Amino acid sequence: MALCTNAITMLRATLGDFGPTQIYSDERLNEALCVAAFFVVGDISLSGYTVNLTDFSVSPDLEGDELALVVLRAVCLLDGGAAREGARNSISVKDGPSSVDMRGRGNDLMRVGESSCLLYESAKRDYRLGIPVGRLISSPYGVGQSERGYR
Numbered sequence: 001m002a003l004c005t006n007a008i009t010m011l012r013a014t015l016g017d018f019g020p021t022q023i024y025s026d027e028r029l030n031e032a033l034c035v036a037a038f039f040v041v042g043d044i045s046l047s048g049y050t051v052n053l054t055d056f057s058v059s060p061d062l063e064g065d066e067l068a069l070v071v072l073r074a075v076c077l078l079d080g081g082a083a084r085e086g087a088r089n090s091i092s093v094k095d096g097p098s099s100v101d102m103r104g105r106g107n108d109l110m111r112v113g114e115s116s117c118l119l120y121e122s123a124k125r126d127y128r129l130g131i132p133v134g135r136l137i138s139s140p141y142g143v144g145q146s147e148r149g150y151r
Contacts, residue, residue, distance in 0.1 A: 007033050007062070010071045015078060024078070031056050036073035043124060044069070065133050072120040072133075079116040 008029045017023050024032075034056040041049050046066060051058050062070055093100045123133040 007067060007071060010067075011074050011078075014071060014075050029074070032074040032078050033070055034058060036077055037062060037070045040066070040069050040073050040124075043073075044127060065127055068133050069120070069123055069127060072116075072123050076117040076120045 008026050011029050011033060012018060012022070012024070015024070034051060034053060037049070037058045038051040038053060040046065041051055049058060049060070049062070049066075127133050
């Protein structure tokens with residue numbers, strides 16, 4: 001079975017991908033969630049879960065902290081992809097008095113990608129220590145940080 005609509009909604013909210021012109025389709029988000037689930041199952045040695053990357057499904061359904069980790073890992077994957085795309089499009093052109101410099105945007109995207117992956121790594125560490133992580137997802141752009149580094 002494909003990942004639940006709640007997971008797609010959680011991922012879309014964490015990415016800030018709402019509005020009339022969404023960046024990612026639900027299908028693409030489901031693919032990212034399944035790939036993330038594949039990595040999470042291996043990262044934290046979750047037994048009893050089957051991730052099928054052919055039809056992009058996970059069984060049984062993920063929930064709670066495991067689902068939160070999958071969403072955070074998917075954010076890391078997608079932000080990393082956006083950062084690589086931004087780096088490819090980072091140019092600086094100067095022609096006489098006119099100039100265009102897009103390097104700053106690429107650097108900003110790299111920082112967001114790194115931040116997203118650090119957030120996942122921090123949540124993974126807490127999960128291994130038995131600290132609940134599911135209630136901590138809000139956004140990589142959240143204001144402030146808690147005592148454990150979550151935004």
